[in-house]
Every structure is written in C-alpha cells, then in structure tokens.
Amino acid sequence: MTDIGRSEAGGRFASSSGPGWGWMIGYGVISIIFGALALIWPFPATLAATLLIGVAFVVSGIVALIAGVRGTGAESRGYTIILGLISIVAGVITVGWPLTGAISLTLVLAAWLLVRGITEIAYAFRMRRRRWMMLLYGVVNILLALxxxxxxxxxxxxxPGFILGMSFLFGGVVAIMAGVDQKSGTTAFRF
Known part of the structure; x- marks a missing residue:
C-alpha cells in the first residue's frame, strides 16, 4: 500500500473511489440550486424560512406538550409542558406575524453563521485537500454573520434570504469539490 485507497498493480497505481461521493455531489448541486433561488428571490426565501421555523416550533411544542402530559412520573414533566407551551406560542407568533419573526430569524441566523464559520475554520486545519476552500468558507460565514x-x-x-443563498451556494461548491476528491479515492480529513 502506497497511499490510502491506492494500491500498486502491475507497476501502475489503481485508485478506488471512496464511498458516498455521488451523494456529496448531489447534495452540492441541490445546495447550489437552492442558493441561486434564494439569491434571486431573497424576500420570499426569508419568509419561507421564517414560516418553516414557525411551523417547526409549533410541531415540536405539540410533541413536547404530549410528552409532558403523558410522561407521568417523569421529573422533567413540568419543564416539558412549559417548554411545549412556549414553543407553540413562539411558533404561532412566527407564523402569524412572519415579518416580526424575520427579525428574530435574522439574529438566530447571525449566531448560526458565526458558530458555523468558527467550526469550518477549525475543521479546515484537519483537511488534507482544499483546506483553503474550507478556511475561506468559514471566513465568509463569519463576515456574513457580522x-x-x-x-x-x-x-x-x-x-436572511440573501445570506442563506450565499451560504448554500458556497457550501454546494465545497460539497461538489469534496465529492470529486472522494471519487478519486482521496480522503478528506487526516486523523
């Protein structure tokens, strides 16, 4: 063995594709499409994200409420019921007044981009190939958060729609490049 995923056969190197490369490239293409759509129509993308988050709050609140009511004997029963009610109220407000919810979503999005950017920079130093792309991706997400x-x-x-579009677009490019590397048998991370 001369390298991970490569073996010498008859004086030539034969590479073996890494598993899952097609899924990575497919994810990248879909991410680029969603990113482009969000960049073209940032206001509808913002409202769609706000409404989706509002619905998610309502659904998770209902599940928490049911779990709290049915979870007899559980120590966290009261907490779960209160959390469920708060989630339902937050979801109803977000769905009922999506413009107000968009401001909250904007602040949550900024926090998400900041944490994501820091994480991407940290992971970039573990990457063998295309480290600069992951570093740039992390810096872009931090700048977008600011x-x-x-x-x-x-x-x-x-x-929020514009930022989501940029993040999805850039993330799609990174995923496609990682899929191409994976297909060639190159490992993405060193351990």
Whole structure:
C-alpha cells in the first residue's frame, strides 16, 4: 500500500473511489440550486424560512406538550409542558406575524453563521485537500454573520434570504469539490 485507497498493480497505481461521493455531489448541486433561488428571490426565501421555523416550533411544542402530559412520573414533566407551551406560542407568533419573526430569524441566523464559520475554520486545519476552500468558507460565514448584525432591523426582510443563498451556494461548491476528491479515492480529513 502506497497511499490510502491506492494500491500498486502491475507497476501502475489503481485508485478506488471512496464511498458516498455521488451523494456529496448531489447534495452540492441541490445546495447550489437552492442558493441561486434564494439569491434571486431573497424576500420570499426569508419568509419561507421564517414560516418553516414557525411551523417547526409549533410541531415540536405539540410533541413536547404530549410528552409532558403523558410522561407521568417523569421529573422533567413540568419543564416539558412549559417548554411545549412556549414553543407553540413562539411558533404561532412566527407564523402569524412572519415579518416580526424575520427579525428574530435574522439574529438566530447571525449566531448560526458565526458558530458555523468558527467550526469550518477549525475543521479546515484537519483537511488534507482544499483546506483553503474550507478556511475561506468559514471566513465568509463569519463576515456574513457580522453583516447581518450590523444591518438589523432595516434589512431583516431580505438579508436572511440573501445570506442563506450565499451560504448554500458556497457550501454546494465545497460539497461538489469534496465529492470529486472522494471519487478519486482521496480522503478528506487526516486523523
């Protein structure tokens, strides 16, 4: 064995594709499509994300409420019921007043981008190939987070859609490149 995923056969190197490369490339293509759509229509993307999060709050609140009511004897029963009620109220407010929810979503999105960017930079130092892309991706997400915080509340109606579009677009490119590397038998991370 001369390298991971490569073996010498008859004086030539034969590479073996890594598993899952097609899924990575498919994810990348879908991510690029969603990213492009969000960049073209940032306001509908913002409203769609806000409504989706509102529905998720309502559904998780209902599940928590049922779990709390039916979970007799559980120590966290009261907490679960209160959490369920708070989630339902937050979801109803977000769905009923999506423009107000967009401001909250904007702040949550900024926090998500910041944490994601820091994580991507940390993982970039473990990567063997295309480290610069992951570093750039992390820096882009951190800069996007700062841009969001600097523009709230005036641009809360389009910035989340625009930011999501940029993140999905860039993430799609990174996923496709990782899939191409995986197909060639190159491992993405060193351990």
């Amino acid at each position: 841009m969001v915080v600097a523009t709230v509340p005036l641009s809360a109606l389009t910035i």
